[in-house]
Amino acid sequence: MEKFETLTGIAAPMPLVNIDTDMIIPKQFLKTIKRSGLGANLFDEMRFDRQGNEIADFVLNQDAYRSAEILVAGDNFGCGSSREHAPWAIKDFGIRCVISTSFADIFYNNCFKNGILPIALPQEAVDVLMKDAEKGANARMTVDLENQTVTTSDGETFNFEVDAFKKHCLLEGLDDIGLTMEKVSSIDTFEAQAAQARPWV
Amino acid sequence: MSPKTLYDKIWDAHVAHEAEDGTCLLYIDRHLVHEVTSPQAFEGLRMANRPVRAPDKTIAVPDHNVPTTPGREDPKNMTEDSAIQVAALDKNAKDFGIHYYPVSDVRQGIVHIVGPEQGWTLPGMTVVCGDSHTATHGAFGALAHGIGTSEVEHVLATQTLIQKKSKNMKVEITGKLRPGVTAKDITLSVIGKTGTAGGTGYVIEYCGEAIRDLSMEGRMTVCNMAIEGGARAGLIAPDEKTFEYVKGRPHAPKGAQFEAALEWWKTLYSDDDAHWDEVVTIKGEDIAPVVTWGTSPEDVLPITANVPSADDFEGGKVGAAQRSLDYMGLTPGTPLSDIEIDTVFIGSCTNGRIEDLRAAAEILKGKKIKDGLRAMVVPGSGLVRLQAEEEGLADIFKDAGFEWRLAGCSMCLAMNPDQLAEGERCVSTSNRNFEGRQGYKGRTHLVSPGMAAAAAITGKLTDVREMM
Numbered sequence: 012m013e014k015f016e017t018l019t020g021i022a023a024p025m026p027l028v029n030i031d032t033d034m035i036i037p038k039q040f041l042k043t044i045k046r047s048g049l050g051a052n053l054f055d056e057m058r059f060d061r062q063g064n065e066i067a068d069f070v071l072n073q074d075a076y077r078s079a080e081i082l083v084a085g086d087n088f089g090c091g092s093s094r095e096h097a098p099w100a101i102k103d104f105g106i107r108c109v110i111s112t113s114f115a116d117i118f119y120n121n122c123f124k125n126g127i128l129p130i131a132l133p134q135e136a137v138d139v140l141m142k143d144a145e146k147g148a149n150a151r152m153t154v155d156l157e158n159q160t161v162t163t164s165d166g167e168t169f170n171f172e173v174d175a176f177k178k179h180c181l182l183e184g185l186d187d188i189g190l191t192m193e194k195v196s197s198i199d200t201f202e203a204q205a206a207q208a209r210p211w212v
Numbered sequence: 213m214s215p216k217t218l219y220d221k222i223w224d225a226h227v228a229h230e231a232e233d234g235t236c237l238l239y240i241d242r243h244l245v246h247e248v249t250s251p252q253a254f255e256g257l258r259m260a261n262r263p264v265r266a267p268d269k270t271i272a273v274p275d276h277n278v279p280t281t282p283g284r285e286d287p288k289n290m291t292e293d294s295a296i297q298v299a300a301l302d303k304n305a306k307d308f309g310i311h312y313y314p315v316s317d318v319r320q321g322i323v324h325i326v327g328p329e330q331g332w333t334l335p336g337m338t339v340v341c342g343d344s345h346t347a348t349h350g351a352f353g354a355l356a357h358g359i360g361t362s363e364v365e366h367v368l369a370t371q372t373l374i375q376k377k378s379k380n381m382k383v384e385i386t387g388k389l390r391p392g393v394t395a396k397d398i399t400l401s402v403i404g405k406t407g408t409a410g411g412t413g414y415v416i417e418y419c420g421e422a423i424r425d426l427s428m429e430g431r432m433t434v435c436n437m438a439i440e441g442g443a444r445a446g447l448i449a450p451d452e453k454t455f456e457y458v459k460g461r462p463h464a465p466k467g468a469q470f471e472a473a474l475e476w477w478k479t480l481y482s483d484d485d486a487h488w489d490e491v492v493t494i495k496g497e498d499i500a501p502v503v504t505w506g507t508s509p510e511d512v513l514p515i516t517a518n519v520p521s522a523d524d525f526e527g528g529k530v531g532a533a534q535r536s537l538d539y540m541g542l543t544p545g546t547p548l549s550d551i552e553i554d555t556v557f558i559g560s561c562t563n564g565r566i567e568d569l570r571a572a573a574e575i576l577k578g579k580k581i582k583d584g585l586r587a588m589v590v591p592g593s594g595l596v597r598l599q600a601e602e603e604g605l606a607d608i609f610k611d612a613g614f615e616w617r618l619a620g621c622s623m624c625l626a627m628n629p630d631q632l633a634e635g636e637r638c639v640s641t642s643n644r645n646f647e648g649r650q651g652y653k654g655r656t657h658l659v660s661p662g663m664a665a666a667a668a669i670t671g672k673l674t675d676v677r678e679m680m
Contacts, residue, residue, distance in 0.1 A: 027535070028528035029408055029508050033646040038627045042277065042293035044251035044300055046361075056648045061634075085528045087409035090442065091646060092625075093344040094249065095360035113409050116444050117344060117358050124362035174376065176235045187362070188260070191370045194229050194237060198372055201228035201239055202266075209225075211465035211473045212241045212269075212337065 013126035014184035018107050019153040020080030023070045024144035028085035032118060035089070035097040049096055050103030071104075075147035081154065083137065083144040084111045088129075089118025098125045108154050110161065112137050123177045124187065128156060136161075136169045143167075156182055215483035217380045218449050219415045222355040222480070226338050228372055237372040241337040242354075244323045245272040245310070245364070247301040248627070249342030253365035254304040263308065265371040270310040271332055274298045275322045276343075277627045278315055280590050280617035285316040294628060308368075321593025321619035324348040324561040328432065329593055331461025335450035335477040340367055345561045345643065346445075347438040351431035352458070353450035353480045355415070358439060378444045379489035381414040382482075385422035387496040392677040394501075394571065395430030396563060396641070396660035398422065399437040401499045404512030406492060411443030414490065417482060418448050422496035428457040429567035436562045437643055440509040449481040501676050503548055504645045504658040506536030511645070515663070515675045519546045539647055540655050541635070548673050551657070555638040556587040556668040557650070558614075558661055560624035563641035564592025566599050568661040572641075573605040575665035575679050581613040582671030588615040588630070590622040612668070626650045639667040 040052045058069050065072040071079065082101070088111040089097060098121045101109065109122070110130045122129045132140070143150050143163040150164035156178060162168045180187065191198075205212065216224070229237040243266075250272070257264070264270055277294045278284060287295040298315065305312035313320045319330065324345055327333040339349045339356035342364040349356035363373060383402055403410075416438050423434065431448045438446025455474060458464045465473045500514035511533075513520070521544035522534035537544065542551070558564075558572050569591065581587050589609050591597035597619055600606050606616050623630040624642035632638050632654025641664050645656040657673060666674040 026528065026531070028532045029510075031508075031644075031646045033644070033649050037648055037652075038625050041248050041627060042297065044255070044297060046252050056652060061652070085532075087412070087442070090408050091344065091644060093342055093358035093360055095252075095342075095362060098360075113412055115409075115442060116412060117360060117439075121360035121362065124360060174235075175233050176231070176374075187374055188256075188262075188366050188369050191237060191366065191372060191374065195370070197229040198237065198239070198265075198370060202371070205226075205239065209336075209473070209476065211334070211469045 012124070012184045012186060015107060015126055015128050015156055015181045017153065017155045018080060019151050021076060021078060021148050022081035022083050022140070022144035022152045023076040023079035024141050025070055025082060025084045026141055029087045029090055030084055031091035032089060032094050032097040033091055036094065036100040041094055041096050046099050048103065049100035050105065053100040053104040078105065080106055081108045081110065081152055082106050083140045084109060086112045088114050090115040093117045095121045098122050098127050102127055110137060110140055123181060126181065126184070128154065128181060130154070130161060130171045132169055132171055139163065139167060215486040217482040217486040217488070218353060218417055218447055218480055219355065219380055220486070222336055222338065223377055225336065234376055236375050238338060238375045240340050240367050240371050240373060241269060242327070242332050242339040243270045243367050244327055244339065244341035244346070245270060246276055246323050246343060247274040247297040248276040249361050250304065250364055251297065251300045252361050253368055254308065256365040257368055262369045264310060264368045267309040269371065270368065271327065272301055272305045272310050273313040273320055273323050273326050274301050274315055276621045276625065278620045279628050280620045280622045280630060282618065284618065291629065318594040318598060321596065322561045322564060322621055324436070325564060325592035325596065328352065329461070329595055331458060331464035334458060334464060334473070335454060336480050340373065344439045345436050348432050348436040348561055350435035350438065350446040351428060351448050352454055353447060355445055355447065357445040378415045379413055380487065381411065381416045381443065381490040381492065382488045383416050383418050384420040384491070384493045385418065385496050386420045386493060387422060388425070389422050389496045389499060392501050392662065392680055393499050394660040394662065395426050395433035397499050397502050399434045400502050400504065400509070400512045400658065401494065402492070403437065403441045403509050404502070405494065406441055408440060408508055408510045409442045411438065411441040414443050415445045415447060416441065416443045418446060423448060424451065427567055428453055429565040432565065433562055437509070440643060450477050501660065501663055503663065503673055505540065505542060505548060506533065507539055507645055507647050508532070508536065509643065509645060509658065511536060513548060515548055515673060517548055519544050519548060549675060551673045552671055553639050553667055553673065554586065554636045555632060556585065556664050557623045557638055557640040557642065558664050559590030559592065559622055560642040561592065562643045563661050564590065564596065566596050568641065569596065569600045569605050572661040572665040573608040575662050575676065576612040576668065577608050579612055579669050581668040585668060585671055587613060587668045588617055590617040591619050593619045623650050639664050639673065
């Protein structure tokens with residue numbers, strides 16, 4: 012997995028609340044059996060009309076935000092289905108960090124498996140960051156995972172919380188399965204005990 | 213011992229390893245797999261030359277992207293992309309030696325209907341699937357939740373998940389439900405009250421007299437939509453109804469093993485003085501037949517209400533409500549029961565079980581759907597379909613003017629050809645009314661099966677109580 016340490020980049024504002032995974036990547040793009048190439052269809056139905064033309068007022072179609080690497084979004088980002096195609100599309104587009112007041116559980120976990128940092132902050136902080144993002148391409152935000160800070164283009168800094176284990180994995184780019192395999196003897200022991208205690212499973 | 217919730221008990225029975233910071237390896241008893249979120253996971257196993265650790269605990273069935281029309285056993289009758297995904301699952305099931313129900317098998321159906329039906333889902337288990345509606349299995353007192361594809365691969369390889377424990381929320385529905393009010397109305401009303409993020413960070417246990425009174429089918433409907441409320445999982449403590457449902461199913465324990473299992477299952481309830489981080493209480497008698505008006509499952513109102521205005525909301529929801537009203541083509545103040553519809557969809561893992569079909573057929577018996585309406589029933593599994601045919605329900609649907617389809621997810625997520633056209637308005641027994649969910653610019657109103665049947669007759673959103 013790609014490491015995440017620090018990131019300084021353009022932040023795109025999407026103040027809409029409850030942005031769901033069907034918006035992030037509509038189901039017609041789940042027909043792939045690959046993980047790659049989904050960035051072209053990120054936010055497809057908000058970004059393009061039926062003929063495939065760009066919808067001009069959608070944020071990622073504006074010149075200032077075409078190369079956004081951070082997304083600042085409304086409450087409850089990523090609600091809906093478990094499709095990991097959502098973080099795959101976000102990452103493939105080039106976005107490495109999403110900031111909101113809250114995230115849906117499955118989406119939040121899926122981000123960490125793909126080198127994306129989701130940051131949950133209080134409403135007041137997200138409001139400030141949203142305003143900063145609205146300034147456009149000249150306003151570059153900085154995210155520092157080691158120090159757990161987000162800094163606006165004006166230098167205002169917010170601290171964020173992140174689970175220590177998830178942070179470690181993201182900073183080091185660690186593969187979960189490899190880490191778990193190191194504990195395989197614990198799994199073997201548990202499995203043997205469980206087979207005794209609950210043989211019907 | 214300190215008092216525990218049901219969630220605490222199941223969790224504690226499945227921790228294979230706990231690190232100092234509380235990060236756990238949670239052992240998984242059942243892993244359900246379907247064709248859309250698994251190909252990349254199997255690909256990952258192949259690349260790392262890893263086997264499936266517990267193929268006997270892994271069950272695969274194609275459901276999300278299969279056609280629901282006859283002749284689908286032949287890949288030529290599928291769209292090319294469906295055929296590729298189904299062929300990939302066929303091959304992965306065979307290569308890795310996991311249990312499999314192909315489209316040609318009468319037991320095929322929606323993964324969350326097949327699991328309980330075949331007795332794979334049992335009380336006290338941990339159950340995961342690369343699908344958010346895995347919460348359904350919580351109806352058996354199993355800890356069940358959806359996972360992403362990376363986690364699917366992790367479970368295939370290690371039979372565990374890396375997890376931290378969630379908080380405990382109790383949702384109590386007290387007293388009796390009024391006539392015409394169903395499990396779907398309960399679950400939508402809870403989301404209407406707590407919001408789609410209300411359950412974030414929690415596992416919900418549903419309890420109270422109105423929950424106890426529900427059949428297993430109804431309990432599955434309630435738990436199914438725990439995810440729409442933002443919760444990791446929904447649970448209901450198992451009781452005699454649960455044990456009765458499970459007994460005799462193909463993969464349920466038999467004889468002495470059933471008795472041994474039963475002894476443990478009977479300990480699976482929340483202790484009286486267990487700690488709850490959050491408690492929500494709703495009176496059963498206060499729940500009405502409801503319908504969603506917007507594009508979030510929290511946009512819930514009684515069928516007797518009027519379309520709201522964006523001004524009725526606060527904060528970020530003002531903009532979202534206006535966007536929903538525009539998308540749904542609705543004018544504030546319009547009685548919900550005046551809204552005309554084009555399509556009716558009965559099915560999905562929320563409401564595609566036999567009891568749901570019976571409830572809809574009860575309303576439709578001897579009646580016809582409104583002229584010009586498109587209506588379809590997609591049974592949740594081949595066995596539900598067969599049973600409905602044996603009970604004469606299929607004839608009621610067909611005589612009324614419904615299409616009678618083969619099992620699958622169908623128009624709930626509209627990956628297959630069962631989709632709404634632009635602007636088409638659908639009354640649906642499914643679980644999500646998101647923008648574009650049932651087709652590009654399609655409009656979805658979520659309801660119970662009885663309400664869907666009533667709407668099919670009148671061609672408008674309709675209070676089912678008027679037809680009872």
